[in-house]
Amino acid sequence: MKKIIVLSFILATAFSCKGKKQERESITITTEEVADIVHYLASDELKGRNTGTDGIDKAAAYIEKQLKSYGVNPYFDMFLDEFKFKARAEDSIKGYNIVGYIEGNDEKLKKEFIVIGAHYDHIGFGKPVENDSIANGANDNATGTSAVMTIAKYFATKKSNKRSVIFALFSAEEMGLRGSDHFAKRLKSQNIDLYTMINFEMLGVPFKERDYEVFLTGFDKSNFASKFNEYQGSNIIGFSEVSKQYNLFKRSDNYAFFQEFNVPSHTISSCDLTNFDHYHKVGDESGAMNFQFLSNVINSIIPGIEKMINTPTKEIILNEE
Ligand SMILES: [Zn+2]
DSSP, X not given: OHHHHHHHHHHHHHHHHHHHHHHHHOOOOOHHHHHHHHHHHTSGGGTTOBTTSHHHHHHHHHHHHHHHHHTOEESSSSSEEEEEEESXXXXXXXXXXXXXXXXXXXXXXXXXXXXXEEEOOBOOEEEEETTEEEOOOIIIIIIHHHHHHHHHHHHHHHOOOSSEEEEEEESOSTTTSHHHXXXXXXXXXXXXXXXXXXXXXOOSSOOSSOSSSEEETTGGGBSHHHHHHHHHTSOOEXXXXXXXXXXXXXXXXTHHHHHHHOSOEEEXXXXXXXXXXXXXXXXXXXXXXXXXXXXXXXXXXXXXHHHHHHOSSOOOOBOOO
């Protein structure tokens, strides 16, 4: 009897450990949840999320509510990071970044930060086509926003990050990278130890005939892509000739962090404008998105981010010019 009891105790313990471990390791972002986020942000109700309008305020309220529901904390006293800027000479516009935070779980490494970001604003209205004038901004950049939100959900659930992670959704990107500029400066004034900044843009449509899933802007500026692919175990991130030609490195929200902190700061995207006809047009709608691809990309990127957040030393570094 004794033996059996001991054995069954061991078995029970083994099974319960295994059960817990599996539960912790099997956090997958579903196609349905990213589709839900993009559907709402790109709905006609939000009227193209132009900064300074009711539509973007609704988007901000939604993003904040979702982050709270995942268990993400605000980075500042509250989620909203307000800034003002003049778009034209006469009128001043108010914008709001939404900034969440998950503190690292390692006493030493938690003093180092990674910013994961995407802009959630868009251009509002576009040139009408068949009575539709709302530029919904599904690809640009409800998809990138959904990536940041679901990655935040992943880490809020798993709590596996040794370094601290900031999740930033920027406003007024379309008005000249205003939100990220403001936020990077605000972070710099706190003098935080920023390791890297990863920005997401337009992930809703796959490339055809490339040997990678997404490209990295500023590919040559650091060893980010090679390290990331090594962490992740496949060739997910590649080089885009178009991105280099148009210097997309300087055209999104990663750039302010590179300028302020001089650390590896890049945008990850699957759209260099060669594979999407609706850029800044009214046809950039949910119906044009491939949500299966979007969720696959997010799920493929997470393991690389997780390793990056947890390496004992900062392995991603700028290349010498
Ligand atoms: Zn964009």
